[in-house]
Amino acid sequence: GDSVTQMEGPVTLSEEAFLTINCTYTATGYPSLFWYVQYPGEGLQLLLKATKADDKGSNKGFEATYRKETTSFHLEKGSVQVSDSAVYFCALMRRDDKIIFGKGTRLHILP
């Protein structure tokens, strides 16, 4: 069945460091891919998305590129801030609009 695998956390970085959170997927066909963010005590917020191969999603300095050949959708940011501390979920959406999530990666940014 469809699945999403993302790097385990926690990931701890210093402010202004470069961030990469790896995500790979297994799916039938070409699903849409998403990154969601969850701040402490809150629900999920859509961070960015890509709906077809080679698309790049971007928002708030975060980027991810839909790589069909490697079935990956890695999240990157050039310079993280303390306010980026949260849990990040990689996800795919099947053609029937059901979402499959990864287990999440907790990110800690130190000042």
Next chain:
Amino acid sequence: ETGVTQSPTHLIKTRGQQVTLRCSSQSGHNTVSWYQQALGQGPQFIFQYYREEENGRGNFPPRFSGLQFPNYSSELNVNALELDDSALYLCASSPPASGRGNNEQFFGPGTRLTVL
């Protein structure tokens, strides 16, 4: 425009009891999906309702059931609560589906259920 809202925010129940969680969808959205997020895990799809009918179900037992009302709000009911049902329950609404797997879902803040 009001976003997705859920009630209650927190809930404590004991094993064997029943619980009802509520979700109000965003204006213009006719589809509601429910997810269970256990501590330290990603959300797991429970089921989806479209125009008052169940439209797909994940790997959850029948004691998890739901309803959708004519105004597209929704309820999640869980009978015979077990300790493992302790989790954050998330509701998400989405506009009329395109059927192409790119229909964005908008999430509510969740209801945190604790089963003692």
